Amino acid sequence: MHTLEIVLLVLMFGAASGLLARYVKFIPLPLLQIALGCALSWPQAGLHIGFDPELFLMLFIPPLLFADGWRIPKREFFALHRPILRLALGLVFFTVIGLGYFIHWLIPSMPMPVAFALAAVLSPTDAVAVSAITRNLGMPTKTMHILEGESLLNDASGLVALKFAVAAAMTGAFSWMEVGRSFAWIAIGGVVVGALLGWAFGYVRNLVTRRIGDTVSTQMVLLLLLLPFAAYIMGERLGVSGILAAVAAGIATNFTDLDRGRFVTERMQSNDAWEMVESAFNGAIFLLLGIQLPTLIREAEGRSDYNWWQLAGLIVAITVVAMLLRAIWLHIGVQGALRKVYHKGALGHNPTFLLTALATVAGIRGAVTLAGALSIPLLLPSGQAFPSRDLVVMLAAGVIITTLLIGSVGLPWILHKMPAVKEHATDREERHARVAACHAALVALQAEEAAPGSSGEQALRAAVLGRVAQDYRERLNALDDTSDPDLVKLRERVQHGKTLELDMGLRLKGVQAEREEIYRLRRKHLINDDSLRRLVSELDLAEVAINRRMEAAQLNRQVAEAALEEARRNEAEQTQSTPAIGSGANTPAHTEKQTTVSSAASGADLMAPDVGIQDSRH
Template sequence: MHTVETVLLVLMLGSLTGIAARYFRVVPLPVIQIVLGAMLSWPRHGLHIAFDPELFLLLFIPPLLFADGWRIPKREFFALYKPILRLALGLVLFTVIGLGYLIHWMIPEMPLTVAFALAAVVSPTDAVAVSAVTRNLGMPSQTMRVLEGESLLNDASGLVALKFAVAATLTGLFSWTAIARDFIWIALGGLGVGALIGWGFAVAREVVTRRLGDVAATQMVLLLVLLPFAAYIVGDRIGASGILAAVAAGVMTNFTDLSRSEFVAERMQTEGAWTLVESAFNGAVFLLLGLQLPSIIGVTLREAGDRWWLPAGYAAAISSALLLLRWVWLTIGVQGSLWRAHGEGKMIEKPSYLLTVATTLAGIRGAVTLAGALSVPLLLNNADSFPGRDLLIFLATSTILLTLMIGTIGLPLVLKHIPSSGEPASAQEERRARVAACKAAITNMVLGKEQAESVDPQWLSQYQESAGRLTQEYRRRIDLLEDPVPAATPEASTETQDAIRQRRHRYVVELELRLKSLHVERDTLYEERHEYHINDESLRSLVAELDLAEASLRKRLHVARQAAGLVANTSAPFDPLDPGV
């Protein structure tokens, strides 16, 4: 199949599986996509795609990691840097050494350096897979930040370990000094060049948009989408980590966005563009993973012959050992820093045995593991075949599947038994910020005495009437969002709570009525177009206004229903397009 046709087919299938996942919410989207990819390529005349690891890492990984770095809450990320670094660096080293010796003991015909290479390949968790599986399961928010930070940073340490394990296999030489020196350059160089590129883009964007405004929004969004590729290529060319460069560019871009509150069109287009890119590339990653499975499994099973069960047993043992080592490191090496973070107020949820188990099961491997395994060279320096390469690729791929399935099945069971910590801290902060914004808007509408005397009386009367209506609307929103003040007696407290509940229910009814009215307005506009009373351009303009109003109204309705006790507070992200909101 032609390359262009293949890319179009993969993107189309990624979209279709995303739609299917809306109907099969029990099965995570990555599992659906991997299974579909395997089904498409399993028959002899199925879809077969040559997998180029370098091209794969360049095309699919940078935008996804850039988006994760752009979206991850920086406050929590830097507050929890100690457990994140202990997982991203310490756990990788612990895994490579412990799992490497176990693999060599279990498979004596695999040289120790190759065993270390396999351990290095499976040591980093995958940011895309972790977020895809855990996103809607109610994982405690700070624990989710630790997992996201770990998966963003541990790729560099895993790939460095792989590089030196492969080099030791090829040359027979090994140097801890060289490893430490190269790791420092690869990690710090990647972070530095990515931050520099992100900052340079921000300066150039500021110069252009301050002069042109939102006129250049579309072009700036396109350049922003290309930014992670530029960061990855430059980082890779200088011998540093292109992956960390893409992450650092995303983090830096987010920081510079904080001073661009007035560029509404650019912000809306950026959000829409990244949503599209993430959806398309996420689907492509897991579909390509599934497309490789039949050939990888077929080669290994043919070589194993009647002893087909032996590679399967190795894969199960390695996956189990991987999770066991992760649990041990979490218990011994990370638990202390989590307790300190909890004591300092940086982590709301209290560390517990079940939370450690959930964090262990969330150690899911993904696309970077497959790309790393397939990047192992075919030949040694003396032109002999690289020892155990096919088995290494099979075991790495099996580890991806097994950790994905274990996380998919085990995480919901474990998280169900973790007691809820109540309303998430982020939801409380969001509510307080909404109240502060409403109060600031009310204050801004008040005219000073001198200002009121200097304007036209008729305009002043109209202004005061409009300000009164708008102030009333803002006060209703404040009543909804503010916590009730406790009364002096239980009877008064009950009366107050009932009154607040009734007021909040009335506000929900009002918002639902407004949403229904918006739908009537939109349907009427389409009827006007069908009857040729307006043209297509007018229809698009008018409907766009209603669509934006509906997205805002849906969010307000979601918050109102939570405040009224009609919807449970959850850490799952709000989806304004979900008809159930």
């Protein structure tokens, strides 16, 4: 089968696996894609793909790491930098050394540099796989931010460590002092090159689009998609880490995006394009792993002294030791930093045994591990085969599958045992932002009242402004504060939420009816395709906005209902425990009731204090 046909087939099955995962929800998407890949390569007459290691690394890794750097929440990344850096740098070093020596002891025929290369390949973790497993299971938000930050940086640090290990295997020379100096130069240089390139791209993009507007959005999105490859190639040509350059370019580009609020078309196209690229590349990597797996097993059995069961035992032993090293480092190297950020309020859970167990099981290996293993050269400079390469790739693939299986079972079980966080910071700040945005809109509308014009124009403007302002006031009513213990106000907020949900639902039905009518007109040949695309695009954007507002209204209504229910329960308890009238204990009990209800409601509140709203007005 030709290479082009194989590429198209992999992309097609990658998309199909995403659809299938919607129905087979108990199997994580990466495992499903690996299984599909194995099915495609079975029997021996099935697909087989040969890789150019350098081309594979350059094709898959830069866009995935750039996207991670572009999307990661920067505020949380810097607020949680201590535990993230200790995991991304300290744990990688700890894993490479500890696991490397263990692998060499376990497999004496594997040279020490190759054992270190395998350990380096196994050091990066995959937060995307963790997110896929824990979706809708109540994964603590801040814990997920730490895992995402770790995954972003240990992908880079692990692959840089792999580069040194492979160089030692290729040349036979190794010096810790030289490695330390080279690592510092390569890492710092890669970050600087990537950051400068990302900043330069952002500066030129802002300069161009501010002069000619959003009309070149398609070209800008294409350049953005090519930016990670440019950063990687430039870094490698300059003798620094192209991987870190791609990461730094993604982070720098995200910062330049903060000044591009009015370029709506480009932003929407960029988000859609990157979602497609990430989905296609992640899916392709796991499908390729499945396609390669039967061949890897046969070659590992044929070129080593191990049978299938012995290979399985090696995989289990390496996985157990890797997880044990992670648990040890979490306890001795990270728990102190977690405790500090917890006391500062930057972490929702106290670092207990369960949190350590959660972070340990979340050390799933994924796409970067496979890409790193497949990037190992086929031949030494002498022309001989790279020692134990097939065994390295086979063991790496086995550890990926094993950690995915452990995570699929262990993560839901641990999350079920963990206490729920009462206050959801992300929901609260989103609600605060919605309130602040509504107030800003009302201030802008008030400024429009003073616009000059004839008496007729001013009357028309006043009528329209009144209707628009009323819409914003109704949204503010639905976002009202739940920290007030007044049951009447809580009931009003629940009612406002239901009203807003009904309003959004009716608007949605109207938009859907409009779309059906437009398609009917096209089927009757009363409008052409150009008109169809323009009109449907308008309705699609309107439906997306309505759905987002409906989700927000549902969340706010649920929070208000929870606060109202807790307030009623506390009031009933206080009524039962209050002495008879005239006993003189009524006033303290009433005070205690108000304090209890206020505390309970504020725990479920999703809005910041009024001070923040006042600040947003100015």
